[in-house]
Amino acid sequence: MTAATMPSAAPVHRVGPVTGLRNTFTLTWRSVLKIRTNMEDLVGLSLQPIMFLLLFTYVFGGAIAGGTHAYLQFELPGLLVMTVVFATLGTGLMLNQDITGGVFDRFRSLPIARWAPLGGAVLGDMVRYLISVAITLGFGMILGFRIGTGPLPAVAACLLLLTFALAMCWVSALIGMLVKTPQGVQMYGFIAMFPLIFGSNLLVPAQTMPGWLQAFVRVNPITDLTTAERGLLVGGPVATPALRSLLWALGIFVVFAPLAVRAYRRRT
């Protein structure tokens, strides 16, 4: 035992913001480390986008767009959105496991910032989202997808995706706090996400859908995000859908982050 690590004679009353940030980064390190050590997570993270790409391109390509290449150009920005949105489910899952498994109680018994475990989980997940995006984009390009704009818009496309994911993961976090088991998180997460994902222009143009569905597609934030991603990666309108996506992200964040934090405080 070294004197330096002994608890000081007079304990301090609260955590300073710098210590809080340090705590958060330590817990981010933990999340990232878990991606590396947890094979299932890594396989799911990389195989799922590849599977989606192969299935949607070759199963639907011919029927929807008359050819796989044309469809790939159309669907890839959409698949990026889908992959990242589904990946946000992992945030809720991990938080739920941490709570039910008792890891959060360990954190709470330590003199660290109360919000650090939540912050660390979300920051660590950004790395996971980035991996999903890189794999989807990379594998799409192997299949023949070509960025029709330029490197800067492509980077902007990735940043927009991550921003949106940063907002969506709070919805997932809230579900993770409210639901009792990880299985429940998965179920409720999918119930919340499926209509958003498929009730959009993500996989097919909305023109063939019935009017009421088209109305839903028009107000669905996933539609705006997909349109913006298409604009940034392939070409087309960017400004309005990107702005609307950012506003949606802000709105989702402003509503769900406080709700998730509140649920977190109640549950832990």
Place this chain on the structure above:
Amino acid sequence: MTNAIEAAGLVKRFGKTTALDGVDLVARPGTVLGVLGPNGAGKTTAVRILATLLQADAGQALVCGYDVGRQAHEVRQLIGVTGQYASVDEGLSGANNLIMIGRLLGESRAHARARAAELLARFDLSDAAQRPVKTYSGGMRRRLDLAASLVGHPRVLYLDEPTTGLDPRSRTDVWGMVRGLVADGVTVLLTTQYLDEADQLAHDIVVIDHGRVIATGTPDELKAKVGGQVLEVLAADRSRMDRVAAVLAARTGAAPAADAETGLVRVPVADAVVLPAIIRDLDEAGVELGEFALRRASLDEVFLSLTGSQGPAGHPEDIDQARELERSSR
């Protein structure tokens, strides 16, 4: 000197269930306080309050003079928690779990690594240091839990059923570690389902039942309080067990406990003067004796007489139910 733990009148309700109904506890510095009680008695709730994980509805608790409610952050700098709830991360290696905690406590990377290595060696986990915790055996898991609670050199350590589900060898290991910590001046609050564990480790014992303290004292005081002696009789011919039980019941006025497996019949004896009469009666009944012994009551029997229930050892599911109850009421 300030007591390491001092709780007065702790009350905690979960919905309609009263988990704690005015509990008082005192742990002297550098000693082991054993908290005994059947499942659902409120032991874990009490520990969770003392570990700042739960707010009491009423009452006050101080750890080294700091209030667990208003000065939770101070308390967290002094305590270590090991229990079924405060757990380690299954997805990380043993070493990384300890390094993470060291870093969270503000240690430098080098310090955190060194401390982790030191603790892993001390708990005989060096070989498994780099393996994910989910590959650990139950005993290894528990040792890592204990190591994790020691990273910050706590002055007060909570051990909530630290040996439940462990094999006898691992239990003895954990006991040795607890004794070592106490020798270093750490105060330990230990809850347990095993009375012999409390008997072995605790300087003071608090018995909780239905959220209330029903007895306190040293293990010896508690045994003496219940009056203590127990007569054990084993008939040479086991089929005469019932006859033995009948004689003992008639002479002591208490209900004997007969163990069908060993043939041993036990009964508490308030006054040793009845012994000659019992021997005479057994002789007249033609029971040949295999064993006839008078000994001091064990904590098991103390427990039985205090709570009127069959010892605190029970099914782990009960604990899960209690946790579930706690969760759903939040």
